[in-house]
Amino acid sequence: MSQDKIAAHFQLSLAAMTAAAGDATLLAASRAIAAASIKALEQGRKILLAGNGGSAADAQHIAAEIIGRYKRDRAAWPAVALTTDTSALTAIANDYGFERVFARQVEGLGQPGDVFIGITTSGRSPNILAALEVARQRGLVTVGMTGPSGGSMGALCDHLLIAPGPETALVQQIHLMAAHAICDEIEVVLGKPAP
Numbered sequence: 480m481s482q483d484k485i486a487a488h489f490q491l492s493l494a495a496m497t498a499a500a501g502d503a504t505l506l507a508a509s510r511a512i513a514a515a516s517i518k519a520l521e522q523g524r525k526i527l528l529a530g531n532g533g534s535a536a537d538a539q540h541i542a543a544e545i546i547g548r549y550k551r552d553r554a555a556w557p558a559v560a561l562t563t564d565t566s567a568l569t570a571i572a573n574d575y576g577f578e579r580v581f582a583r584q585v586e587g588l589g590q591p592g593d594v595f596i597g598i599t600t601s602g603r604s605p606n607i608l609a610a611l612e613v614a615r616q617r618g619l620v621t622v623g624m625t626g627p628s629g630g631s632m633g634a635l636c637d638h639l640l641i642a643p644g645p646e647t648a649l650v651q652q653i654h655l656m657a658a659h660a661i662c663d664e665i666e667v668v669l670g671k672p673a674p
């Protein structure tokens with residue numbers, strides 16, 4: 480691979496990030512997700528997250544920022560990625576189908592007032608849509624993070640962040656940038672140094 484070709488990946492990323500930075504709808508959604516997360520954490524609720532593939536890694540990354548820390552030393556806040564327990568994932572997939580792997584965990588772990596963040600760049604992953612449905616039925620705040628093809632998720636989501644990336648990888652990059660901004664806001668508002 481030529482260096483020019485590698486540089487082109489960075490240029491594409493730059494263009495996608497520039498589009499995202501000027502996307503008022505995305506910025507408003509990010510603010511709203513931060514506010515909903517702050518409200519839930521203030522009330523002692525938790526944040527659940529799920530995604531497939533790279534978005535599973537993003538779910539884990541975001542959960543780690545919240546329960547560990549982003550930039551500030553402060554109390555731990557409850558956040559769980561539903562992508563990590565291979566025993567639960569394989570049992571649920573084996574017994575109920577892969578479509579239920581997150582929905583079943585939301586059913587077991589989710590409480591009214593918790594936040595569920597479902598990440599799907601296409602907006603079409605059945606296991607994320609099923610989990611959003613269960614989350615809504617159980618009274619969780621439902622958040623979707625998706626790409627340009629995921630607009631129909633809006634029917635299942637209290638807050639929907641649509642990243643204006645032209646392909647999955649760039650949508651993922653925008654999701655992660657938005658998530659870091661959201662974590663930053665949560666820490667600024669709630670973060671006091673740990674005792």
Ligand SMILES: O=C(CO)[C@@H](O)[C@H](O)[C@H](O)[C@H](O)COP(=O)(O)O
Nearest residue numbers: 531532533534599600601604647648
């Ligand atoms: O990371 C990547 C591509 O960058 C892949 O692993 C990607 O996440 C997988 O193909 C996922 O299955 C895509 O699912 P989704 O984002 O459409 O819900």
Ligand SMILES: [Zn+2]
Nearest residue numbers: 532533648651
């Ligand atoms: Zn990837």
